[in-house]
Amino acid sequence: MKWLFRTAVLLALLAAGLPAQASDPVGTYTLIDRVVLEPTADAPERVQLWGVFAQADGKPGDRYLPARRGYLFYTIDPGKREVCRREWADFRTIAGTGQAVGFGGRYLPKGRIRKATEKPEAPDPYPVGWGLVKVLSRHLGRQIERDLRSVPPEK
Numbered sequence: 493m494k495w496l497f498r499t500a501v502l503l504a505l506l507a508a509g510l511p512a513q514a515s516d517p518v519g520t521y522t523l524i525d526r527v528v529l530e531p532t533a534d535a536p537e538r539v540q541l542w543g544v545f546a547q548a549d550g551k552p553g554d555r556y557l558p559a560r561r562g563y564l565f566y567t568i569d570p571g572k573r574e575v576c577r578r579e580w581a582d583f584r585t586i587a588g589t590g591q592a593v594g595f596g597g598r599y600l601p602k603g604r605i606r607k608a609t610e611k612p613e614a615p616d617p618y619p620v621g622w623g624l625v626k627v628l629s630r631h632l633g634r635q636i637e638r639d640l641r642s643v644p645p646e647k
Contacts, residue, residue, distance in 0.1 A: 519596030566618035597621035
């Protein structure tokens, strides 16, 4: 009986020290317009993701930098080729549908959002995180989706 009491006290103390709100683990939220796989769609080593992106500010919590239009240019993670290729195939499936998704990790390198006029050189490593996640239209999702959709299309 003593062990039950001690366990309950220990769990209560641990729970009291936990933050009230968990941090969003997603690194980048996006609306993808198009996907370019290089050198071929069958065996890509690099990907260009074109659209609008809101990247995590890298601090604990649920804060994201203002959404920006452009493209991300990534190279495959050599140790996670199949994961990268599956996620890139998923991006191709949702491109142009208007479905907002998140990927990568808050504390992983996210890649640089490049301007449309910028030549695709020196790709960033692809941030394998939690996989692609749909943005749900509640709480943080509403705010992120509004921010992504507020960026005007390219002319």
